[in-house]
Amino acid sequence: MLSVLGQRLRRSRSEFCDGVARRDVLRAGALTLGGLTLPQLLRAEDAAGIRGSKKAVIMIYMCGAPGHQDMYDLKMDAPSEIRGSFKPIATSVPGIEICEHMPRLAAIMDKCVPLRSVYGSPSGAHDSFICYTGRKVPNQPAGGWPSVGAVASKVLGPRNQAVPPFVGLSPNAGHPPYGSPGLPGFLGVAHSAFRPSGPARNDMKLQAIDTDRLASRKALLSHVDRLRRDIDATGSLSGMDNLTRQAFDILTSTSLADALDISQEPTSIIERYGKGDPKNYGDGAPRNLEHFLMARRLVQAGCRVVTLNFGRWDFHSNNFKGMRDTHLPQFDQGLSALIEDLHQQGMADDVAVVAWGEFGRTPRINNNSGRDHWPRVGGGLLACGGFRTGHVIGATDRLGGEIAERPLHFSEVIATLYRHLGIDPDDVKLDDLTGRPQYLLENTTPIAELA
Numbered sequence: 001m002l003s004v005l006g007q008r009l010r011r012s013r014s015e016f017c018d019g020v021a022r023r024d025v026l027r028a029g030a031l032t033l034g035g036l037t038l039p040q041l042l043r044a045e046d047a048a049g050i051r052g053s054k055k056a057v058i059m060i061y062m063c064g065a066p067g068h069q070d071m072y073d074l075k076m077d078a079p080s081e082i083r084g085s086f087k088p089i090a091t092s093v094p095g096i097e098i099c100e101h102m103p104r105l106a107a108i109m110d111k112c113v114p115l116r117s118v119y120g121s122p123s124g125a126h127d128s129f130i131c132y133t134g135r136k137v138p139n140q141p142a143g144g145w146p147s148v149g150a151v152a153s154k155v156l157g158p159r160n161q162a163v164p165p166f167v168g169l170s171p172n173a174g175h176p177p178y179g180s181p182g183l184p185g186f187l188g189v190a191h192s193a194f195r196p197s198g199p200a201r202n203d204m205k206l207q208a209i210d211t212d213r214l215a216s217r218k219a220l221l222s223h224v225d226r227l228r229r230d231i232d233a234t235g236s237l238s239g240m241d242n243l244t245r246q247a248f249d250i251l252t253s254t255s256l257a258d259a260l261d262i263s264q265e266p267t268s269i270i271e272r273y274g275k276g277d278p279k280n281y282g283d284g285a286p287r288n289l290e291h292f293l294m295a296r297r298l299v300q301a302g303c304r305v306v307t308l309n310f311g312r313w314d315f316h317s318n319n320f321k322g323m324r325d326t327h328l329p330q331f332d333q334g335l336s337a338l339i340e341d342l343h344q345q346g347m348a349d350d351v352a353v354v355a356w357g358e359f360g361r362t363p364r365i366n367n368n369s370g371r372d373h374w375p376r377v378g379g380g381l382l383a384c385g386g387f388r389t390g391h392v393i394g395a396t397d398r399l400g401g402e403i404a405e406r407p408l409h410f411s412e413v414i415a416t417l418y419r420h421l422g423i424d425p426d427d428v429k430l431d432d433l434t435g436r437p438q439y440l441l442e443n444t445t446p447i448a449e450l451a
Contacts, residue, residue: 052159054350055421056299057148057385059307060292060335061128061170063178063284064314065357067371068379069400070323071099072114072392075363078399082363085320093390101328104336105381110390111339111348113382113450117394117403120410121359124373126175126314130358132182132307134414134441142433143186148417149305150184150191151440154430155423160302162255167298168193169291170309174283181307186432193307196260259301262293269293273337276330284312287327292334296341299351304421310334313357317368331355339383352385352420354413363401377403382413385420387450411443419446 069075074088074097088097091109098106098114105112122136129137132147146154149166158165168181181193262270276289291308298306310331315322335355342348360378361371377396383389395405418425418440425444429437 053156053422054159054347056303056351057152057305057417057421058295058299058338058351058353059131059148059182059305059417060353060355061131061285061307061309062311062313062331062355062357063128063173063175063309064126064312065359065361065373065378066313066323066327067315067319067361068116068118068377069361069363069396070319070371071102071328072379072381073116073396073400074099075396075398075400078363081365082399084365086324096390096392099328101324102332104332108336108339111343111383113387113389114392115356115380115382115394115408115413116392116396117406117408118356118360118378118380118410118413119376119403119407121375121378124359124375126373127177127358128180128182128309129177130410131356132180133185134409134411134443141186141436141438143188144183146185146187146191146430147182147193147307148414149182149193149307150187151418151423151428151430152304152421153184153191154187155428156304156421158302159304160255163259163298163302164194164256165302165304166191166193167303167305168195168307169197169288169294170285170307171195171197171280173280173285173309178284178309178312181309182305186438187430196256255301259297259303260294262290262297265293265297269341272341274330274333276334281312281326284314285309287311287330289330289334289337292338293341296338296345296347296351300345300347310355315361315370316366316372317370319361319365319370321369335381342384348384349386352387352417353383354380354417356380356413360400363399374401376401380413382450385417385450391449393447393449406449408447409443411441412445412447415441415444416446416450 070084070086074086075083076088087100089100089103089106090097091106093109096109096114098109120134120136121130122138127137129135132149133145135145149168153165156165166182170179170181173179181195184191258264270293273293274289276287278286278288278290280286287310295306295308311327313323313327339353342351342353357378357380359373359375362374366372377400393406394403394408396402397404415425423440425440429439432438
């Protein structure tokens with residue numbers, strides 16, 4: 001570690017596969033005088049590389065994978081050991097029924113697209129990776145596959161120099177993939193998600209320091225950075241110039257701090273979203289409904305991709321009690337509020353929303369009233385994005401265990417999101433750590449039914 005004027009530059013070890021140190025802020029020696037801190041997981045590109053598009057993606061990762069047949073694909077003709085205790089209810093779209101414990105989503109189903117035939121998880125092991133990349137964990141190129149947010153950061157750059165293009169709202173989780181916002185992979189730390197969790201939020205505004213003093217400390221930091229790069233034989237600090245540059249942009253602007261301050265919203269909006277539970281659920285993520293509102297405010301301020309992680313849906317026991325009492329009502333409130341809000345704000349065509357987990361659950365209920373892992377088929381929900389909504393994509397058989405119509409691979413959904421952002425996965429190649437150009441996806445075909 002590097003010591004500067006008695007202060008130490010600290011790095012915590014990451015448990016993720018990219019091996020990059022994971023911090024919310026970079027504290028640099030003398031620059032801590034006056035309370036100044038520099039966010040680590042930020043990047044900025046030159047003004048010439050910025051596109052003005054307002055297109056954005058909000059992805060809700062449902063940690064641990066919810067039961068598709070208990071949300072959007074209930075099987076009332078199946079035996080009791082398959083169908084469970086939940087009942088379907090009618091929605092705003094004739095012919096589409098969903099779970100009784102999601103009445104708010106049912107009321108706005110004309111603005112949604114349930115996905116009933118998602119597949120692609122190779123083993124049924126818990127990992128958010130396929131949701132963020134459309135790729136499998138094995139056989140990655142040097143550095144690993146980057147997430148949608150990292151790719152948007154690299155290819156598009158920031159819309160607003162003071163707002164990171166990629167933000168992840170979930171804190172760390174007991175099971176690390178449950179807390180992942182999506183990894184940068186071979187694109188490197190400069191394209192990691194900025195994670196405004198914990199005390200980092202208090203470091204986004206200048207405190208007890210004026211802009212003249214900030215400028216002198218910025219000059220000092222540039223000298224420190226040159227020294228640090230000279231002594232860094234590993235290359236792990238590459239990309240810090242971009243991170244530092246945007247850190248100063250953030251500190252001289254209130255854009256990001258304001259976007260995260262939901263108290264600026266009307267009381268009626270705050271109450272519509274609700275609060276949920278900010279504590280992690282077991283080794284999973286919070287059920288924090290305020291994150292849904294923060295996500296809308298972040299894309300409104302200029303973020304291109306915002307990820308938030310919700311709950312822990314791995315109910316190997318007491319599946320129906322867990323979903324009914326702790327997850328479905330809050331998920332229903334937060335997601336429906338977000339979708340309605342995007343429409344009311346005039347943002348629905350610009351912002352695509354997807355909510356899903358890494359696989360589905362077993363058709364047969366086990367002896368503990370739970371459902372186990374089922375990688376053969378799962379589900380999800382798409383909304384907004386200018387998509388054609390109010391219909392269902394895919395179907396499973398009578399027992400909900402096999403795809404009967406329109407198999408839908410994770411990569412097709414990711415390809416759709418890329419094209420929504422203005423990134424053509426057929427054309428874009430990015431170099432991995434060996435310098436070898438890599439396509440973003442194996443299957444680059446977007447979902448035709450959404451056009």
